[in-house]
Amino acid sequence: MAAERQAQVAATVEFEHVSKRYPGTQAGAGAAVDDLSFIVPAGKICVLVGPSGCGKTTSLKMVNRLIEPTNGRILLDGVDAASRDVTDLRRGIGYVIQQTGLFPHQTIGENVATVPRLLGWTPARRRERAEQLLAVVGLPPATYRDRYPSQLSGGERQRVGVARALAADPPIMLMDEPFGAVDPIVRERLQNEFLRLQEDLAKTILFVTHDIDEAIKMGDLVAVLQLGGKLAQFGTPEEILAAPASDFVARFVGADRGLKRLSLSRVRDLALIPAVTGRTGDDVRTVRDRILADPFHYMLLVDDLNRPVGWVHQEALPADGALVESMTESMSPLLDPRTTLKDALSMLLDADVQAGIVVDAAGAVLGLVTAEMIAERMRSGVAGSGA
Amino acid sequence: MRADEPLLDWTWVGSHLDDIAFRTAQHLALAGIAVAIGFAIAFALSIWAVRNPRIRGPLTAFAGGLYTIPSLALFAALVPFTGFSILTAEIPLVLYTQQILIRNIVAGFDAVPIDVLEAADGMGYSRRERLSRVELPLAVPLIVTGIRLAAVTMIGLVMVLTLIGDNFGGLGLFIKEGIQTFFATKVYVGAILSVTLAVLVDLILVRVERRLTPWAAARAQGGAAVTSAATPARA
Numbered sequence A: 001m002a003a004e005r006q007a008q009v010a011a012t013v014e015f016e017h018v019s020k021r022y023p024g025t026q027a028g029a030g031a032a033v034d035d036l037s038f039i040v041p042a043g044k045i046c047v048l049v050g051p052s053g054c055g056k057t058t059s060l061k062m063v064n065r066l067i068e069p070t071n072g073r074i075l076l077d078g079v080d081a082a083s084r085d086v087t088d089l090r091r092g093i094g095y096v097i098q099q100t101g102l103f104p105h106q107t108i109g110e111n112v113a114t115v116p117r118l119l120g121w122t123p124a125r126r127r128e129r130a131e132q133l134l135a136v137v138g139l140p141p142a143t144y145r146d147r148y149p150s151q152l153s154g155g156e157r158q159r160v161g162v163a164r165a166l167a168a169d170p171p172i173m174l175m176d177e178p179f180g181a182v183d184p185i186v187r188e189r190l191q192n193e194f195l196r197l198q199e200d201l202a203k204t205i206l207f208v209t210h211d212i213d214e215a216i217k218m219g220d221l222v223a224v225l226q227l228g229g230k231l232a233q234f235g236t237p238e239e240i241l242a243a244p245a246s247d248f249v250a251r252f253v254g255a256d257r258g259l260k261r262l263s264l265s266r267v268r269d270l271a272l273i274p275a276v277t278g279r280t281g282d283d284v285r286t287v288r289d290r291i292l293a294d295p296f297h298y299m300l301l302v303d304d305l306n307r308p309v310g311w312v313h314q315e316a317l318p319a320d321g322a323l324v325e326s327m328t329e330s331m332s333p334l335l336d337p338r339t340t341l342k343d344a345l346s347m348l349l350d351a352d353v354q355a356g357i358v359v360d361a362a363g364a365v366l367g368l369v370t371a372e373m374i375a376e377r378m379r380s381g382v383a384g385s386g387a
Numbered sequence B: 001m002r003a004d005e006p007l008l009d010w011t012w013v014g015s016h017l018d019d020i021a022f023r024t025a026q027h028l029a030l031a032g033i034a035v036a037i038g039f040a041i042a043f044a045l046s047i048w049a050v051r052n053p054r055i056r057g058p059l060t061a062f063a064g065g066l067y068t069i070p071s072l073a074l075f076a077a078l079v080p081f082t083g084f085s086i087l088t089a090e091i092p093l094v095l096y097t098q099q100i101l102i103r104n105i106v107a108g109f110d111a112v113p114i115d116v117l118e119a120a121d122g123m124g125y126s127r128r129e130r131l132s133r134v135e136l137p138l139a140v141p142l143i144v145t146g147i148r149l150a151a152v153t154m155i156g157l158v159m160v161l162t163l164i165g166d167n168f169g170g171l172g173l174f175i176k177e178g179i180q181t182f183f184a185t186k187v188y189v190g191a192i193l194s195v196t197l198a199v200l201v202d203l204i205l206v207r208v209e210r211r212l213t214p215w216a217a218a219r220a221q222g223g224a225a226v227t228s229a230a231t232p233a234r235a
């Protein structure tokens, strides 16, 4: 990817008092989009979320001017979109729609190479680019390149839609419910793959969804819209969950927002409790003091590489001798520092133990995490939100 | 017709092969000219209607109205102006193609899925590129359906042209002469050949359509059919 990338990697997108009133609606009736202002910094994903009909699609289409705003301006890297040549503007903005809009009469390869063809790339370069992108979205080019869209599953078509939008390496991407038409499992996978892709691409992305969970997961920033096209709140997912700006936002994010917040934090964000450990082969007498200092009189037995073996209770310790594996009575779930707190909590509850053991990539103990710590974190965030 | 006459008098057929070939070719030419000119006009009108929704209603109503004029009346009305010329023969035929062709061409463009059009616009197709590279290819199946219907209808209608003189009847002339002279062979030759012609032309056009729309064949095999193509109503 890196070699292919052009100078312009991302651009800021700025809505400046943007309104849209469709012709034919009476003066008294509400606008589709009402005085929308926000800034998406270059390289960030901004999710527009809100109930059906709140103006998400309208907002998105004003960026590539499929719809012209009634008032206000949209600035792309400081330049008013309205001042740009419209086809030129559109060829520089990736566009993914829910129904995918793939061209049924063109092969997958041709579909992906659409914008490069409009831009006049040579056939060889187009073909190369299409194959590269199909591989990026996880569709082996040899298998898929010459098929037609009707010969693909819904999830595969959505990947092709994303590949097509990326084809000319646009600095900005507009994605209107791009993973809407697939089942939850495939959606989850597409979301994860896309987030991983975005780590490399670092495009500026406007992403529309009506699913708050998807918004929280995908967004660096979230714009919550309410009916009438008004911006109810704009901020990071964390800010919106911790302190909803209004009753509407609080209701929209749901009563379980404390739990939802847990999916935003990871185990590495917690101050881990240091574990009382003893190494196999250590003299029992040297560890007895340490084990008695633990509130539950437990100690974690580890091997030579500091990898956990199991828990030892002080009653299992003989008067003297060396620590051996047979003294252990139980084990805890092992957690990766990248595990979300939501997943960590459910693992702890499932395993019915007090503490999980956090280990690094080599399996060495980093510390302990308890269900109580996670619950405490959840309470501290929701308290003071005023809801 | 005489009772002792065989169904087909092969000696007559054998001695009139030139005549049969000429009238078959003439028949095909008369129908072909009508469909070709009719298509050129209908295509232009349809594109105009697709781009200007306001003229659609009036246009289809007008084309439908033309179709209801009895052919005899139309020939009779034209003779004072164009005499017994080829114009008198072709003008009614061309007019009759309009209803069939416009209906199907417009339906073909209507059948292009809205999300495909939106994607094309969103990716920066100009209006002309969108028309020629997206809408037209996707409208081909219904456009060809229209041409097939028009061709078969015209092959039937050419028979009637014997009304305005022996120069324009094609195979219809055999039928007219056969009836006038009580000679069944001529009637059969005319009827069988015109039906064969219609079937052959239709088959060829089906072939052409397959050639033009490889993606539609893929869809049929793929099973994941997502077709919204409207079946054209027939007059």
Ligand SMILES: Nc1ncnc2c1ncn2[C@@H]1O[C@H](COP(=O)(O)OP(=O)(O)OP(=O)(O)O)[C@@H](O)[C@H]1O
Residues within 6 Å of the ligand: A022, A023, A032, A051, A052, A053, A054, A055, A056, A057, A058, A059, A210
């Ligand atoms: N072309 C149009 N003409 C008139 N009104 C329109 C048009 N398009 C959208 N609207 C209206 O504008 C409002 C916002 O529509 P929009 O499509 O932006 O909603 P949305 O947030 O994308 O909804 P959904 O989640 O259902 O896709 C709606 O009330 C809709 O009825």
Ligand SMILES: [Mg+2]
Residues within 6 Å of the ligand: A056, A057, A058
């Ligand atoms: Mg929408």
